Amino acid sequence: MSPNPLLEPPAAHGMQPFADIRPGHYRPALEQAIAEREARVDAIAADPAPPDFANTVEALEFSGTRVQYIHDAFTHQVTAGGEAALTDLEQDIAVLLSRHEGRIVRNRRLVARIDAVHAGRDRITDPQSRALTVHWWRRMRRVGAMLPAEAARELGEVNRELSRECAAYRQTLIEDAHRQALAVPGPDALRGLPADRLAAMAEEAARRGRAAPWHVLPLASSTSQPALVQLRDRDTRRTLFERSLGRGADNEQRAARIARLRARQARILGYPSYAAWATEDQTTGTPKAVEAMFRRLAEPLLHAAHTERRALRARAGHRIRAWDWTHHAAAGPAADGGETGAEGPTADELRAHFELDAVITRGLFHSARLLYGLEFTERHDLTAHHPEARVFQVTDEHAGTVGLFLIDVFSRPGKRGGAWTGILRPQAHTTATRPVVVNTFNLTPPGAGRPCLLDMPEVVTLFHEFGHALHALLSDVRYPAHSAPGVPRDFSEAPAQVHETWAFDEQLLEHYARHHRTGQPLPPDWIKQVSERHSTGGVHLLVEILGAAAVDWSWHTLPDGPDDQGGNADWDAARIEARGAARWGLDTVPEIPPRYRSGYFDHVFHGPYGAGFYAYLWSEIIAANLVEALEKRGGLTRASGEALRTMLAAGGSRAAMTLFHELTGLDQPRIEPFLRRRGLPDVAPSPLSPNRTSP
Template sequence: MTENPFFAPSALPYHLPPFAEIREEHYAPAFERGMAEQLAEVEAIAGSDQPPTFDNTVAALERSGRLLDRVSAVFFNQASSDTNPTVQEIQKDVTPKLTKHSDAIHLDRRLFARIRAIPADGLDAEERRLLDRYVTDFVRAGAELEPADQERLKVLNEELSTLSTRFEQNLLAAMNAAAIVVDDVAELDGLSEDAVKAAAESARSRGLDGKYVLTLVLPTGQPAMEELADRALRERIHRASTERGLAENSELVLRIAKLRAERAALLGYANHAEYVVADQTAPGTRAVTEMLAKLTPAAVANAHREAEDLREEAGFAIEAWDWSFYAEKVRATRYAIDSRQMRPYFELDRVLRDGVFHAAGKLYGLQFTERPDLSGYHPDVRVFEVAEEDGSPLGLFLGDFYARPSKRGGAWMNSLVKQSALEGVKPVVVNNLNIVKPPAGEPTLMTWEQVNTMFHEFGHALHGLFSDVRFPRFSGTSVPRDFVEYPSQVNEMWATWPEILANYARHFETGEPMPQDLVDRMLESGKFNQGYATVEYLAATLLDWAWHTLTEEPVDAQEFERRALREAGVDLPLVPPRYRSTYFAHIWAGGYSAGYYSYIWSEVLDADTVEWFKESGGLTRENGDTFRRELLSKGGSVDAMTAFRAFRGRDPRIEPLLERRGLL
């Protein structure tokens, strides 16, 4: 297939993948050739009769596999953002092959011996770090195991990759099947007008004209439940949400947890959590366990106090599906505010341009130009060129903001092209959200949570765009899992920064700014319901931790989950985990296994950094340049906590986080 667009680097600006030319039949041949090419490149390195040097071994490995990188970036982005049965079949076929391919490289004893033999003398700091990372990567991949153990490891890795793909695809199907169909608009009483129109559009897109469809978001809590007055409908939504994947994924999670435990033991670790944390910024599993234990009692106590307020407001013993509805009523009473008041001031394009982009311009001097001449991978995707203050090119940013049945739930950032001085390429990054698309011609009005998510994901995008490293291995967000959320959480602070908020929070019809008293009440309510928010997060985190610190093999996923939550002290019937086991995509299919703690771990750094920004003058170019230089540009080229200390001048303090969460 000589015209396969993956076979040569893209000729488009910034090497943007040529999406207009890419067809599904291009993927399999590109994967096959890409793996074959890299194996040939690796064989030339491993079989060389030249003494091993940094350039002919480690740098050569960094240069290898370019075709495989190109097709992988595009394919797995589509598998998450716009899948279909053909893509899913390719994914099932290629995922275990890629696992075998990785094992073939990392378990090559000749190659590992060459890496181990490279002298560090004469290497610069980034080269020494890359050499050290390669040794660590190979050891963690099993390079030092005996041959029989390596063979068993290959079997485990292949099955785990297959099971993770099945989990992801099962969950997408379960989420689409669980969407709530409503026949009578009267049942939607309380839902905002734009949300009702969006539900009608969702129904129409499914061939259900005249009906209304409420699609599910990935977390347990569903946004519509804040507004829906119909208690029976709220219960329907809650049960649909919490029962996702029970039939399809219960046995899968048992099997995945078992295999991960066996793999960890094979590699010399007590459990999978110990294996994961050994390569993170946390000093060990005990430190993670102690932090979670420190946060849990105060958060649970706060949630119990909040529940009493809700019971008083409702006048009866509430259930889990009542919490968000009555929380909004208490919020309205306490702060004279509700979510419907705010939505008209959060129109998507204005939030993006006058909020997210404006903040990046003020802080970092960035300029954004939409490029309709460049195609994304779906008609909804928008492409923006990003330039420095002086006009010099930085990279491309793609925004994919709308939900669709072919897209997995949640929000995330992907890199389509990773910055690397070695390869002479600039970054191309994409943000995915899941906002329900309104009918054509109607404005997209966002919830406050969606606004915050847009700022959060753009923090990841900045981490990718500002990458200034030599080697692809260190590019952008290639940092420890419990550090990667830190820059994105910091970027959330600008959503409420007065100058930025005033610039984007304007009524979609009149252009009038959000009234100051409404702004004040919105900000004042920021700590409201934090007990619930913290407990639902901690419950998911502790559930992840329980699955990956197994002392015995569970036989029933639901019973294991109930026992784990009870033993951790977070089995609150009114506050279910943010994710239950059978739809916890982060840990079974998303790279966060034994790592969901990273959000709160990173938030310690984030809250401390927000304090620094405020103490240092806030939204200034000097502050932005400092944060960019010391942290965002470094990627994985320096130790993560060393970079933090260089920026902050000391170790992080936990008190700002406790204050933010109302846990002091």
């Protein structure tokens, strides 16, 4: 039998050997890696020497590197829409890993040794070693390693069931999103969409076996579809919106089961709710702090939304519905005529200046060059986790090779929706590994021979995810557990949100925003308008995000209670969503539904954002404070980059809010910079007080 490539030593560049990996390699490789790790863990637990940092904590940290290496390869391939055989393995892999983690957690001798090292942590002089000790102790405590035996067994059963439900939720969502795509028998109902999008839709129809004149528009992951901005036919907008809203009906009961299982997890671990467990190790610290933020933001957001709704109704001449809002907000007075209105260039005129490759190479990469002195060189000789992903070697002007950056931009069947950043290999000096980072998007393929032209929100998304990638690429820590991002989730979005503010920096726009045919730059007056528009606008998006955070929060603040057979109506999806909206006043703007609803909230019910979606808003408040501090250093300059790089490089080796304080001089984030950044009225001043804990 030929060797399993996943069990061979990694190549010098650090990326998994995807050219040689087949679906059949994953399970045997993972089983062997798990067996090896469990043997090492047993040896650590049975060590007759007194427990210390080196023979217990450090040894445990290094024990799982191969398991993580294999799991990261599998996760990236399956979420990228790989072979069906990979999807078939997903639930088995989840159960295998859940059982493995359970066996480690139940190793009482290991837990006792970690507890002993933690008790004497003040004698560990190296800060990163001390932080790693606290990391493993907290991790063990929070997953139930210190529970009595009976409670630990119950928790293990809950965890296994939860793994199965989360995997099934994702698979159901993929299948339903594919079925719900909008099919239109001809282009007349699609007036307003640019020619390249129409061509892509015709090709998508052909792939699905529908001949001309059929067009098929796949659904984006969010409730509000990007095409609603441009579609002029109101009936088409309504149909598209209702298809989006109707996704995941079969997942609503599964969402309830997932939330119930999480509530049970929290109860077993001694917390009143899953939200209390989830926020404990975040910068917010408690559910109370999150809810204070919700209250503080709701009033200015709703004030702005009500004002904008009145203006849009006057502009449109009819009542604004959910499928109308973004169309009229974006198009201005010329919504139906397609001509440039008083508010500036049309969306199509702007798109012509934002061609995908130019945005990547002359926008993203140039911003990294200006800030950090990084260079990106494409490596055509390296095979990524999917054939359509591109690989770039990243070098530093002083330090040489930094790592690899991968980017996978287009949607495809089976690919997880949305945009995200993943880590194929974490940076760590002790393991001599450089970072391998992946940015994934779901842009509509433009069709053969056509340029891919981007809307403004798509440009922002590229810069946002690139900010996450830079965080990981600039990591400079000793241990994999601290590798950047490696920070609390409600802080991790902040660096990405800082970087997205530079997408429409006037200096950078002049460099990369050029007409895809003529090469002419954006006219100076357009640059100014675009820069100003995207430094403030977006009340619709903010209300969407607050609505989604409220849905997430409503599910995960429920305590463990009677099972479904008890007739507990609290676990009904419609009731949960309505309760979340009403609590924060969002039911007064029903025209802006949550960005995600229970049936298609992949971030929360499959991804890692359960009781944590609020982080997008909390992090943006942090980011707005960081941006104002960086503007004092010149904005998009090397001085700003060096200050920001110091914060990014620390990853999880230091407390996030300590890093925030060192860059801004503030003890806690203030909401006023966020309100200024978004052009919102300051109608209810109050302080925000994150929990500042140190490792």
